[in-house]
Structures are given as C-alpha cells and as structure tokens.
Amino acid sequence: MASLAIETENLGRIYKIRGNKKEKQIRKELVALQEVNLQIEQGELFGLLGPNGAGKTTLIKILVTLLAPTTGQARVAGFDVVDQPQLVRPRINMVSGGESSGYGLLTVRENLWMFAQFYGLSSKEANRRIEELLTMVGIADRMHTKSSDLSTGLRQKMNIVRGFLTDPEVLFLDEPTLGLDVGASRDVRRFILEWLDVPPLPGREGREPALSGAKGEGRRTLLLTTHYMVEADELCDRVAIINEGRVLACDTPSALKQRLQRDALFEIETSPLNGLSAEALVSLPEVRKATLSERDGGATLNLVLVEEAALAGVINVLSQKNVRILKLSKREPTLEDVFVDLVGRSMEEMEKVGASEQ
C-alpha cells in the first residue's frame, strides 16, 4: 500500500452551479466525479481516457491540491491531498494543455527559471536542466525569446518543460497535446517517453524518500489524461476509461482490448444513410454495437459483431435502404471500441450529448 504513487478512495466531486439570471434561485448540482477508486504504482505511466466533460480535469485538480473533493480521499506520493497539501506540493507538478500560460514579458528561460526557483532548485542546476529539456522538445533556439513571441504550440511546449523541470515524483499532464498540430503532438509524445528513460536528475536521490520499500521506488510516475485513444494506447502502461465521472474499466491497453478479441469488428464506408439508425442495426441478430458518423456525401459505420456471419444481415439492411457500400474492412479492436463496448456510444457521440445538455 505504501508504495502507491496515487491512491483514491471513493473520490467524488459535485459542482454547484448557480442558474442564470432568469432562474436565479435554482441551484443545480453537477456530479463531475463519483466513486473513483484508483491505485497507481510508482513508475507507472497511467492514462485517463474519456470524452470531454468526463471529469478528467476535475480528478487532476483534486490530486494536485487545487480543488477539494466533495467525498472520499486521495493520497499522492504518500500524503493526503486535503490534509497535507504542503507535503504533496514539493513532490508533484502539473501541466494543462490547450492554454497559453506564462509571463509573456519574460523569456522562455526566465519563465522556466522562475518556476524552478519556487522549488528551491539552484540557478546553475535549473539552467542546465532548462537547456537539456528545451533541446529534447526541440525549442532550445527559442530560449531567449520572449514567450509572448512564441506560437501557441511552442508556448505549450514551454509549459510542458515547466512541468518536467522540477523532476517531480508524480507528474500530472492534463491533455498535453490538446490544440497541438500532428507534428508537435508527436514531439510531445516522444518527449514523454524519452524522459521516462532519463536517469533521475541529481537532487532526486538526495530527496527524502516519501515512499519506501517498493519495487518501483524513486521512479517517475506520470498521470496523463487524454481524449485521444491513440495517445493512451501508444503511451500508457495502464489506462482507466472514464465517462460521466465514473471509472468504467482500468487495465493495460492490451488487456482492455482483449475483452473484444472474440468479437468481429468491421468498418464500413457508405453512401448517405437515408435515415438508417444505429438502433436499427443493433436490433439485428448478433450485432452487438453499431456507431454511425455521417459526413458530407457519406458515412462511416463501426460494427461490433458477435460473429462474422452477422455481416450478411447488415449488408441486407443497407441494400434495402439503398445505401451503397464503398469500402469494407475488418479491424483490430482499439480503445475506442472498448469505450463503445462499455458505454454503448462513441466518445464523439458522448461529447455531442454533453454539449447539448448544457
């Protein structure tokens, strides 16, 4: 037990929302997180995968001592986040993606140096690490640029370096690639993996071990949230799938996908659907799940079939509705399929539902 980097027990959070001007008296309650029980070992790269509004940021905010939970408890690096924030804080750091934070009037180096100072790092060591990490993310040439002159993407890279700079025992990355282009996202993912291989920076072994006697002792732990399933699949040792505030499953990506191994997965590209619904497909025998996404002049169906033979029924229905099949392929299961299997809808559909409810 003592070796856990992060541990939550029935963690829950309710937001109280004041109604708008018309409905002033009405105070709505929004359950953002409920009964979250996670146990993350030291040295794990742990992913939290879920659609927008699932509660990922809320969970991170509780774990980094920014937000009080409504129910339950959480321990990070061995300390309670509510009762001992001053012991948690020196051992952690956090980066939120999709925002441009930092002091625009300071240079990249000055911004990073300042935050290193807050953690008691010597200037010499801070400057050495800044150069090393900026080189790793490929923006060492911008070290002396005012951060206001950086593009959003580069600013986000600077922010990511800020999180890694203090070599925390537990690092929280909230959607680190949100808003980045494909190339920059790849850089960031590669950086995260590279960093886990860098031997602990000087200063770390001298630190009071908060947790002792465990196999992963002193190793870096990283909790990453994302709504890109590829990212979770590619990076994480273990993934928790979260939806509407609940953790629905938690395992290694391959074990999660294992659940669907017996099923047959097909992706079909078609002409417009002419009113065909997912429900109509699921009502067919041996069709477990079906999701549709329509775009201009066509649609993509994703099917989870109990057996390949069930495909015949689907094709039948399609031709009855005058839907032409443009492309049909059998797929390996992805984490997205795991999500659909657990929730009954795709992450994209969940986000649409969430947005229309607000």
Next chain:
Amino acid sequence: MAESSFATRNLQPTTRNSESWRSFRIATWLGWQIESNWADPFLFAVYSIIKPLSGAAILVVMYGIIAQGNFSNPLFPYIYLGNAFYIYAGAMMTGVSWAVIDDREHYKTLKYMYIAPIRIPVYLLGRGVARFITGSFSVIITVLAGVLFLHLPLDVMTANWPLFFLALFIGVVMLAMMGLLIGSISLLLVHHVGFLGDAVASALYIFSGAIFPLDVLPAWLRPIGFIMPITYWLELVRRSLIGNVAQAFPTLAGFSNMELLGILLGLSLLFGVISILTFRFCDRRAREKGLIDRTTNY
C-alpha cells in the same frame, strides 16, 4: 553514499523559512519585471514623473480655488503631504491584490503558483515590493515639487527622520497587508474584480484624513477613519516631516507621537491578523469551489 547524495542535493529542505524567503524573493523579482516592462525606459521615466505631478497639480488648482490662493494656510501642507503619501496606499493595495487577478486571468499561472511549494500570501506580498519602489519614486517627486515650487515648509534639518522612517516602514507593511486582505477576497470573486483594490483605496482616501481632517466628515462617518490605521500613519508622516502642521488641526492633536505610534502599531497588527485569517478562509473556500484556476469566461 550518503555523503555523495547529499552533495548532489539541489532541492533544499523545505522549511517554512526557506519557503517564505524564496516566495518573497522571486515574487519581488517577477513584480519588478512586470512593473518595469516598458519598451522605452525614457517613456517609463517620463510617465513616472508626469503621473504624480499631474495628480498633485489637480489638487493644487482645487485648493487654490477653494482657499483663494492662500497657500500659507496650514491646510495646504496638510492636504499636500496627505495626498503625496497616499500614493503608497493606492500602489500597495492595488499592487498586492492585483497579483491574484493578473496571475489567474491574464497569465494563467495562479494554479501553477498554487501547486508549487511556496507560501502564497508571502508571494503576493512580494509582488507588492515593485509597487513600493515605483510608488516611492512618485512620492519623492511629488514632495520635491512641493518644496521647490509651492513653498511646502519642509525643513530637512528639523524633520524628525527616525520617526518618519519608522512610521513609513510600519505603514508600508500595513498597506501591503491591506492589499493581501483585498487579494484574498478577490480570490473568491470571479467577475471583473480588478477594480476592487482601486475602489477600496479611493474610498479610504476620503475616510483616512488624507485630504481633509476627519472633523470635516459628518460625525457618524468619522469612526471609519478612526479605526483605519492609515489615518494615524498619515498623521505621523505629517508630524515627522512638518511638525507644526499637526497642531493646527484638533482631530488627533491630543495624542503624542508615541501614542500615535502605539495606535498605528496596534491597528496594523490587528489588520495583519485579520488579513491572514481572511486569506486562510478564502483560500479554503476557493479550493472548495474550484476558483483557483477559474477565468471569467466560465
């Protein structure tokens, strides 16, 4: 082994003292970077001179009209010095409290400050230091202009400098703590609270005897002035610089310097304690309500 790991140790033990010191030191540095962030240092200097002087000029014109040009009345140095030193009140109160809003809304760094092993109240006070420096510049220029052009009867030889610096020190710390009080409250307010520091500073301008003695106020408003440490602080500053001005006004004339100093110290401590308790309360509430990283667009 133990020896070598100690040698490479760069994360110093986080005692409260070292935590406070580095919070203050870096906040001061940051505050100064922000305060002096002028593309053109020449413009910065001009602005720093013109702004306090124009403030004083407005006051002088108004006084000139009301007192029909009688600048030898002791009311003139009373108003002039009160106004000059009140610059500190505005600078410190808005400087410290503005840091909360600036870091949260503009730079979006407040949450990162919060999760760092620093002491937030000390950090906020540190952000006020730069304002103290630029404020001092304005105060000195205003007083100097008064002496050179308006016959402000300030005599360097007869001024009570020890009393002046002691009162100034207590006063500036007191103003910074008032700033912390406003900053703490700003933590809980989300919508457009930028003006809060300014609003409080402007309100107290009237109630702290800065530009007229408290007797001018209706009796039921005077208590506000009497519980404000700023009132006693301004009185001490006036007395230490121009001793005889004070005697012309009955409000606080009954008190000796030592008594005034005692009251100032006592009230400052009281407000200091209130500030810290308020911070603790607001800090807890802000974390319960999730306001530390809240921006106004929510």
